[in-house]
Structures are given as structure tokens and as C-alpha cells.
Amino acid sequence: MAAVDLTSSSADATPTADATPSGADTASTTGAPTLIGSVQRAMRLLEAAASHLHGAPAKQLAREAGLALPTAYHLLRTLTHEGYLRRDKGLFVLGEAAERLGNSGAQQSRRGTIREALDHWRDTIGVPVYFAMYREGEIELVSVADTPGNPAVEEWADFRETGHAHAIGQCLLAQLDDAARQDHLDRYPVQSITRYSVRDDRTFMRRLDAMGRMRPVVERQEYALGTVCAAIPITVGDTAATLAISVPACQADRLLPAAQRLQSELGKLLGTLAFSISI
Structure with missing residues (x-):
């Protein structure tokens, strides 16, 4: 998963209600651990997809992952491009890259x-x-x-x-x-x-x-x-x-x-x- 750069490009380009506040993807001044929001969101989508043996549509995955639909679409597109998900007749299922990890x-x-x-x-x-x-x-x-x-x-x-x-x-x-x-x-x-x-x-x-x-x-x-x-x-x-x-x-x-x-x-x-x- 480290090879997939989810912290930039189109994955977070569109502001949404789920967008990470400014500075949330960098180390805080309090010394708390750095949390990469886009990676967290992508992992939640993968977990949601993994729970559906025969796949699920984007709207359902977004709802289960707690994401706004535009953000989910961006991440689903990236995950599909990298092989972690596969789209089949409008449903997203785990792809070969995710299966190799497992x-x-x-x-x-x-x-x-x-x-x-x-x-x-x-x-x-x-x-x-x-x-x-x-x-x-x-x-x-x-x-x-x-x-x-x-x-x-x-x-x-x-x-x-x-x-x-x-x-x-x-x-x-x-x-x-x-x-x-x-x-x-x-x-x-x-x-x-x-x-x-x-x-x-x-x-x-x-x-x-x-x-x-x-x-x-x-x-x-x-x-x-x-x-x-x-x-x-x-x-x-x-x-x-x-x-x-x-x-x-x-x-x-x-x-x-x-x-x-x-x-x-x-x-x-x-x-x-x-x-x-x-x-």
C-alpha cells in the first residue's frame, strides 16, 4: 500500500464535508503521531469492499466507510487504477493487489x-x-x-x-x-x-x-x-x-x-x- 500515493493528486482535490482540515496531514505542534487522512479513508473503503463477497456500489461503500460520496469516488478510482479494487458492472470488489497482500x-x-x-x-x-x-x-x-x-x-x-x-x-x-x-x-x-x-x-x-x-x-x-x-x-x-x-x-x-x-x-x-x- 505504501507505493500508492494517496496524499496528493485527485484523491483529495475536491473539497467536501469529509475533507481533512488544513495541517491534518502533517505532524501537529503537540507532537501527536502523524495521521495521513487520505490513507485512513482508503483503508476504510478497502475494509468495506472486503466485507462484500460479490461487491458493492460506490454509494454503499461510501456510506459504510463514513465518507462523502465525492471523496469516495476519488479514492475508489485511485484504488481501482492501482489494482486494489476491481469494478464489475458497477460493483467494487477486491482486486489482485489486495489479494496478494492478504x-x-x-x-x-x-x-x-x-x-x-x-x-x-x-x-x-x-x-x-x-x-x-x-x-x-x-x-x-x-x-x-x-x-x-x-x-x-x-x-x-x-x-x-x-x-x-x-x-x-x-x-x-x-x-x-x-x-x-x-x-x-x-x-x-x-x-x-x-x-x-x-x-x-x-x-x-x-x-x-x-x-x-x-x-x-x-x-x-x-x-x-x-x-x-x-x-x-x-x-x-x-x-x-x-x-x-x-x-x-x-x-x-x-x-x-x-x-x-x-x-x-x-x-x-x-x-x-x-x-x-x-x-
Whole structure:
């Protein structure tokens, strides 16, 4: 909204009963906070429009926002020009710019909720915790919780392109059907990452078949030397997701107990993670 200059131009050019008194758009001599009247009025119009799913005419929005009709017309014209409103058969509805703002806020809220959950289990179990999804044909690492003392694996090779080599990718691809797996490998063929990683597509497909769709996955130094990882599958609707952890190879005896503990507590996290699928 900051990019829209509502404090000048035609938005306040016509004097009305609702016009801001001289000096109201500048800091007062009493030191009170500066209030930009035209921005306030525009926000009231947006709030009024948002309350009508199928839109409302200018007169109704002006009345609900407590604005004189000429002022409302000026602001509605500006908001429509900037994409915050859209006019359809004389009715004003929220436009794409306003929807983007709403989606961005919801996304940040959801990601914050996921991060809080991961932070909790990072501190409880004492290992880095990862949450990833397979969406629109890509491996997406949504959030990671680690500490300086227990750092996450460094993404030295693009996670999206090396799903065959790390536990996150193996766990996600194992949840897909054969056609989706093959489509992924057509775009991201198997390549040697370390001396422990699988060498070719056919061998990798056989491995996925042997894993089963909803079995935990353990990967030992296939993506990063000196690191072992485990991933737990999560499926919500048609979306494949996973929670994963990692530990240094020299502490490999911690991996399975930590993964088992996380899996046993997964029910407490599932609602939060399922909510994130819509991100």
C-alpha cells in the first residue's frame, strides 16, 4: 500500500464535508503521531469492499466507510487504477493487489507457525529439524530449525536437483506414483553426489519400490559426507511432505532414536503441518 500515493493528486482535490482540515496531514505542534487522512479513508473503503463477497456500489461503500460520496469516488478510482479494487458492472470488489497482500500475510503466519513447531522439536530432541513438501513437481524445503551447536546440512548442491541423494528427496519421491517419479527423474537425472550415493535412475527406482510409500527413510552420507539423515513421510490429501532430521556421522547412533521419538510425537505436529500444505 505504501507505493500508492494517496496524499496528493485527485484523491483529495475536491473539497467536501469529509475533507481533512488544513495541517491534518502533517505532524501537529503537540507532537501527536502523524495521521495521513487520505490513507485512513482508503483503508476504510478497502475494509468495506472486503466485507462484500460479490461487491458493492460506490454509494454503499461510501456510506459504510463514513465518507462523502465525492471523496469516495476519488479514492475508489485511485484504488481501482492501482489494482486494489476491481469494478464489475458497477460493483467494487477486491482486486489482485489486495489479494496478494492478504495471501502474503497468511503465508507468513503459517510459516511462523511451522517454524515454532520445528523449533520446539529441535530443542526437545537436540537435532536440526526440516520440513519439506513436493509441490508442482518440485522438492520444496519449507523450513529448517537448527542451532550453531547443531547446524543444518549445508545445501551445497541444489536440493531440488539432488532428491535422489538426500533423505528428504527420497522420502518425498517414495510417496509419488511411478509416473510422477519418472517425470521428476526426466528433469533431474540421478548423478553421483558422493561415493555413497546411488549411481543411476534404474537402481534408484528399484530402491524407491523397496522402501514403500509411507516408511521412514535413512540416508548415510549420500548427499553430504560426514552427515546421516532420516526422514518421516507425511501425506495430507494428495500432497507429499516430510519431517527430517540430521546428525554428524560420528554421532550416527543418535539418528534412529531421535527419528523414532519425532515419529512418536508426530500426532501433535500433524495439524500444524497439514495447515501449511496450503502455503
